[in-house]
Amino acid sequence: MTMHRFWLGVVALATTLAASPAMPGRWDLDYFPNTRLLDQQGRELRFVDDVLDGRIAVVNFFYLDCPDICGLATARLAKVHEWLEDRMEDEIVFISISLTPERDAPEELAAYAEAFGAGEGWYFLTGAPDDVALLRYKLGERSKRLSDHRSDILIGNAGTGEWRRTSLMGNLAAATADILALDPDWAPPRAPARVIDGRTLQSFAAQNRVGEGLFNKACAACHSIGAGVRVGPDLEGVTLRRDRDWLMRYIRSPDRMLAQGDPIAVKLDQAFPAVRMPRFGLSENDVADLIVYLHSETLRLEALPDETEAAGDMDRGASTDHDHDHELAGHVH
Known part of the structure; x- marks a missing residue:
C-alpha cells in the first residue's frame, strides 16, 4: 500500500468514526x-x-x-x-x-x-x-x-x-x-512527488532498498527502528512525530540546526549527550530515500492491514463497547 493510499484510508476511517452516533x-x-x-x-x-x-x-x-x-x-x-x-x-x-x-x-x-x-x-x-x-x-x-x-x-x-x-x-x-x-x-506525511526512471521515489526505494542500505550504513550503529533506544533514539514513528521538511534538514545538516538553536535539535543533543548526530554528507535524494524507508518500517512494524481488510473494517463500522475478553481474543496474538 502506498503512503498516499494509507493516509486516504486513515482519513476515510476517521470520517466514518466521526459520523458514528457513538462518537462524542x-x-x-x-x-x-x-x-x-x-x-x-x-x-x-x-x-x-x-x-x-x-x-x-x-x-x-x-x-x-x-x-x-x-x-x-x-x-x-x-x-x-x-x-x-x-x-x-x-x-x-x-x-x-x-x-x-x-x-x-x-x-x-x-x-x-x-x-x-x-x-x-x-x-x-x-x-x-x-x-x-x-x-x-x-x-x-x-x-x-x-x-x-x-x-x-x-x-x-x-x-x-x-x-x-x-x-x-x-x-x-x-x-x-x-x-x-x-x-x-x-x-500527515506526504509521499515524495519526484519520479526516478519513471517510478515514484517511494516505489524506487521499496524495490531497490536504497533507504534500507543507507540506514544500515549510516544510522544502525546508533539507532534502531522499533527495538528501543541505543546510542540515539528509536526511530520507529519518527515520520509521524516530526515534520518531513524538518527531517530533511536535520538529517542533512544536524550541526547547522544545532548551532542555529533549533529547539528539537537542542533537546535531542541534551537527551543524548554521549554522541552528537554527525553530518554524513547525504544528498537530498539520499535523505528522501531514508525517510521513505523509516516510514515504511513504522507501518510494517505496526502490521498495517491490507486495503481489503481496511475496507471491510470501514464497512462494518467501529464498535467501542467491548469487554476485556473480547479485546484479548480479537487483538492479542
Missing part, C-alpha cells in the same frame, strides 16, 4: 466538570483548569488490580507517548483515570507510571470516588462492571472542542495520526 463530536469546556483530582505525584489538580488547560488530550480508564487488558493498553499508550514526546505537556497530555479511586492512591499510581516509563505530560489520576464517578460518566465510561470498562481511548482538543474515539488495540500509527489530526496545523 463537539464538547465545549463547559461540558466538563472541573473536578478536583490528585495525580501520581500527589498534586491537587482541577480537570479543566489544570489537566486539560486548552491542550490536546488523550484519555483512558484503568485500575491497578486489572487482571486483563489495562497493562497492555498502558504499554501501547506508552509507545504513542514516546512517538509524541516532542509535543507532550506543552501541546498534548495523556490522562489515565483510575476506576477504583478508593484503592488507587497517588504513591501506587506513581509506581505504576514508573513501571511503564511514563514521561512528561502523562497524568495518572485518582480522587474522591463521587468526583471520579461524575467525570467518568461525562467522558462516556458508563460500564456497570470493572471488567466491562471501555478499552478504547477518548481524544480531543480542549481548545477547539473537537472530540472522538480511537483504538489502542489496532494500528498505533493510525491512532497516533488520529491524535495529531486534532491539531488544525498538522498534516
Whole structure:
C-alpha cells in the first residue's frame, strides 16, 4: 500500500468514526466538570483548569488490580507517548483515570507510571470516588462492571472542542495520526512527488532498498527502528512525530540546526549527550530515500492491514463497547 493510499484510508476511517452516533463530536469546556483530582505525584489538580488547560488530550480508564487488558493498553499508550514526546505537556497530555479511586492512591499510581516509563505530560489520576464517578460518566465510561470498562481511548482538543474515539488495540500509527489530526496545523506525511526512471521515489526505494542500505550504513550503529533506544533514539514513528521538511534538514545538516538553536535539535543533543548526530554528507535524494524507508518500517512494524481488510473494517463500522475478553481474543496474538 502506498503512503498516499494509507493516509486516504486513515482519513476515510476517521470520517466514518466521526459520523458514528457513538462518537462524542463537539464538547465545549463547559461540558466538563472541573473536578478536583490528585495525580501520581500527589498534586491537587482541577480537570479543566489544570489537566486539560486548552491542550490536546488523550484519555483512558484503568485500575491497578486489572487482571486483563489495562497493562497492555498502558504499554501501547506508552509507545504513542514516546512517538509524541516532542509535543507532550506543552501541546498534548495523556490522562489515565483510575476506576477504583478508593484503592488507587497517588504513591501506587506513581509506581505504576514508573513501571511503564511514563514521561512528561502523562497524568495518572485518582480522587474522591463521587468526583471520579461524575467525570467518568461525562467522558462516556458508563460500564456497570470493572471488567466491562471501555478499552478504547477518548481524544480531543480542549481548545477547539473537537472530540472522538480511537483504538489502542489496532494500528498505533493510525491512532497516533488520529491524535495529531486534532491539531488544525498538522498534516500527515506526504509521499515524495519526484519520479526516478519513471517510478515514484517511494516505489524506487521499496524495490531497490536504497533507504534500507543507507540506514544500515549510516544510522544502525546508533539507532534502531522499533527495538528501543541505543546510542540515539528509536526511530520507529519518527515520520509521524516530526515534520518531513524538518527531517530533511536535520538529517542533512544536524550541526547547522544545532548551532542555529533549533529547539528539537537542542533537546535531542541534551537527551543524548554521549554522541552528537554527525553530518554524513547525504544528498537530498539520499535523505528522501531514508525517510521513505523509516516510514515504511513504522507501518510494517505496526502490521498495517491490507486495503481489503481496511475496507471491510470501514464497512462494518467501529464498535467501542467491548469487554476485556473480547479485546484479548480479537487483538492479542
